[in-house]
Amino acid sequence: MRVTAAGFVVLAFAALGGCQSGPKPLTTADRAMASTMDSSFAAAVTAGNVDGMMASYAPDAMVMPPEAPMAHGTEQIRGLWSGMMGAMKASLTLTQETADGAGDFMYTTGRYHLVTQPAGSGPAVDGKYLEIFHRGADGKWMVVADSWNPDTPPPAPAPAPPAARHRAR
DSSP: HHHHHHHHHHHHHHHHHOOOOOOOOHHHHOOOOOOOHHHHHHHHHTTOOOOHHHEEEEEEEEEEEESOOOSSSSSHHHHHHHHHHHHHHEHHHHHHHEEEEEEEEEEEEEEEEEEESSSTSSSOOOEEEEEEEOOOSOEEEEEEEEEESSSSSOOOOOOOOOOOOOOOO
């Protein structure tokens, strides 16, 4: 009888252990949502629409641009994008290469191509990006971290003109 009871307990624990599962895998719809959000963001950049650019960010998101301080939260991120959009008009293309994760977290990676307008006002910039998304209690995906950097370093600043030499008289 003891062997049977012990066997039953072992089987019960094994069965309960099988009921536990990890986070749910991402669905095709989850990955498509990230791609749609990237397309909407690129269209907003091209239109110079800061409100459209802000639509995908969670209130506590972080944006980490190259060679600039991190922007944290809606107010700082809006300031970052407003400053950038005020300084240039651009056309942005995002090409998502990876969308993976599990449960309520997803990350995407991809490539970008940025052309400043009018054409020829600056060199086109190619680079890569990383975004981290979180699905809220409402089921909506939002960007919580965003970072990118160009494939090539920015051009070196022009050398300063030589200082004028004064002769002592």
